Amino acid sequence: MYKKSVAIIGSGITGLASAWLLHPRYNVTLFEKNTYLGGHTHTIDVPETDRQIPVDTGFIVYNDRNYPNLIGLFAQLDIPTRDTDMSFGFSLNQGELEYSGSSLNTLFAQRKNLFRLSHWRLLKEIMRFNKVAHRLLENPVAVPDMSLGEMLDAHQFSRDMREHYLLPMGAAIWSCPVDTMLTFPALSFLRFFANHGLIDLHNRPQWRTVCGGSSFYVRKLLAEMGDNITIQSGAVRVERSATQASVFTDTSQHDFDAVIFACHADEALALLAQPSAEEQRILGCFRYEKNQTYLHTDANLMPVNRKVWSSWNYLATSQPEYANARQQMTATYWMNNLQGLDTSTDYFVTLNPYQLPRDEHIIAEMSYEHPIFDQAAVAAQPQLASLQGQQQSWFCGSYHRYGFHEDAIASAVKVCADFGVTPVWVKAQETTTPQPVLPLSIAGAVTP
Known part of the structure; x- marks a missing residue:
C-alpha cells in the first residue's frame, strides 16, 4: 500500500510528536x-565517580492542570514522573534584598525585612495585584489592548512591586528581559497567571518532572517509531x-507530498525559497529571545542566603559594572530541588548570567x-490557521500559544488532524467535555 511522504523540519516536542502520530x-x-534530537528537551548526563546524574537543561516541568x-x-508512552517543587526566589545585588515565596520564614529569610517598610509594602502590593487581576479578568473589556506596562501604570503599581516581583517572575517564566515583559498584552499575561494559580494563595496546580531526565521521553518516542x-x-531550503x-x-x-515546519516561526520563514506575502506577513510577526545557558555547580549564582534557595531564582543587579544586565534576564534553576537528584552536589542551570560561573564549575554551555x-x-496567532495546507505546507510550534511544551504539542495535534490522525487522548476528551485549543489572543479562560 502506498504511503504519502511527509517531511518534518525540527525534532523538538512539536516535530517528534508529529512524527510519532503520523508514522503509522x-x-x-x-x-x-x-547534533541531538529533542530541541529544548536536552538532558545532560553528568559523570560522578561510578555513575551518571541526568540533569535537564531545557524542558524541566509540567503541571497537572x-x-x-x-x-x-506521557500516559501512552508510560513515562515515569514525580512531583516537584516550583518555588520562586529573588535576589538583588548579591544579597542586598532576598526573599522566597515558599513560606513566611522564607519571605523574611533576611530578618531585617521584618523592619523594612518597603518589604511590607511589597507584600501588600502583591496582594493588591492579585485582586486587580481577578477583577480585570471578570471584566476583560477594561483592558482590551493594553500592554502589561500600560496596565501597571493605570493601576499605579510601584517600581518595587514591578522590579522585585512581577517582572522578574514573568521574565523567569518566559525567559526574556524584564523590559520585554512590559510589552506583553496585559490580558494574556493575566490569563496565564490565573490559569497557573499565580494570583491565588491556594488551589495551585501540582508540578511534575520526568524521572531520569526529560530526554527519557525522547528516547521512548524514537524507540516506538524505530x-x-x-x-x-x-x-x-524548501521549495x-x-x-x-x-x-x-x-x-x-x-x-515529499507535504512538509511540516515544526521549528521556530522565523526559521520556517528563512527556509522558504519563495514565501507567500501572507507567510512573510504572519510569520514575520514572531521574534525570539536568545538565552545563553550554563549547566554548572557555582553557588555564586544563587541567592546568598541559602534559606532563599528556590527552584527558580531570579538574580537582579543595579550595580554599574553590570549595566547591560537589564537587557537580559538572569535566572538560576536549582536542579536538585526540581528533579530530586540523588546527589550531594548542587547542580544549577543559569540563563544569561550577568556574572559568568567560575570556569572550574562549568559543565556545559x-x-x-x-x-x-x-x-x-x-x-498574528489567530492568522496562523490561514497558512495551513497552502502549497503542501503546515506550521506548528509553541509560538502558536504561550511558548511552552503543552503549546508545542497542542499545535502538533492540530496539524496532524489535517492529516486524518487524532491521538487517543484527544478522542477520549471528545467523548466527555471537549476543551478547544484557541489562540492566545482569544483563549479566554481556556487553560494553556
Missing part, C-alpha cells in the same frame, strides 16, 4: 540541524509547488531561543 500512516522523514496533551502523550522514520541532517515540497540539505534534495509574545505576535 505516512512515510516520515525528520530533519534536524542540531494545564498540560492535557503532554499528559496524554525504522519507520528516516532522520536527515538540517534543512537549508514548493502545487503538488509537492522539496527539502534541501547541504548535500542532497528530498521530495548551550543556547536556546524562546518566542517573544508582544502585541504583534499575539495579534
Whole structure:
C-alpha cells in the first residue's frame, strides 16, 4: 500500500510528536540541524565517580492542570514522573534584598525585612495585584489592548512591586528581559497567571518532572517509531509547488507530498525559497529571545542566603559594572530541588548570567531561543490557521500559544488532524467535555 511522504523540519516536542502520530500512516522523514534530537528537551548526563546524574537543561516541568496533551502523550508512552517543587526566589545585588515565596520564614529569610517598610509594602502590593487581576479578568473589556506596562501604570503599581516581583517572575517564566515583559498584552499575561494559580494563595496546580531526565521521553518516542522514520541532517531550503515540497540539505534534495515546519516561526520563514506575502506577513510577526545557558555547580549564582534557595531564582543587579544586565534576564534553576537528584552536589542551570560561573564549575554551555509574545505576535496567532495546507505546507510550534511544551504539542495535534490522525487522548476528551485549543489572543479562560 502506498504511503504519502511527509517531511518534518525540527525534532523538538512539536516535530517528534508529529512524527510519532503520523508514522503509522505516512512515510516520515525528520530533519534536524542540531547534533541531538529533542530541541529544548536536552538532558545532560553528568559523570560522578561510578555513575551518571541526568540533569535537564531545557524542558524541566509540567503541571497537572494545564498540560492535557503532554499528559496524554506521557500516559501512552508510560513515562515515569514525580512531583516537584516550583518555588520562586529573588535576589538583588548579591544579597542586598532576598526573599522566597515558599513560606513566611522564607519571605523574611533576611530578618531585617521584618523592619523594612518597603518589604511590607511589597507584600501588600502583591496582594493588591492579585485582586486587580481577578477583577480585570471578570471584566476583560477594561483592558482590551493594553500592554502589561500600560496596565501597571493605570493601576499605579510601584517600581518595587514591578522590579522585585512581577517582572522578574514573568521574565523567569518566559525567559526574556524584564523590559520585554512590559510589552506583553496585559490580558494574556493575566490569563496565564490565573490559569497557573499565580494570583491565588491556594488551589495551585501540582508540578511534575520526568524521572531520569526529560530526554527519557525522547528516547521512548524514537524507540516506538524505530525504522519507520528516516532522520536527515538540517534543512537549508524548501521549495514548493502545487503538488509537492522539496527539502534541501547541504548535500542532497528530498521530495515529499507535504512538509511540516515544526521549528521556530522565523526559521520556517528563512527556509522558504519563495514565501507567500501572507507567510512573510504572519510569520514575520514572531521574534525570539536568545538565552545563553550554563549547566554548572557555582553557588555564586544563587541567592546568598541559602534559606532563599528556590527552584527558580531570579538574580537582579543595579550595580554599574553590570549595566547591560537589564537587557537580559538572569535566572538560576536549582536542579536538585526540581528533579530530586540523588546527589550531594548542587547542580544549577543559569540563563544569561550577568556574572559568568567560575570556569572550574562549568559543565556545559548551550543556547536556546524562546518566542517573544508582544502585541504583534499575539495579534498574528489567530492568522496562523490561514497558512495551513497552502502549497503542501503546515506550521506548528509553541509560538502558536504561550511558548511552552503543552503549546508545542497542542499545535502538533492540530496539524496532524489535517492529516486524518487524532491521538487517543484527544478522542477520549471528545467523548466527555471537549476543551478547544484557541489562540492566545482569544483563549479566554481556556487553560494553556
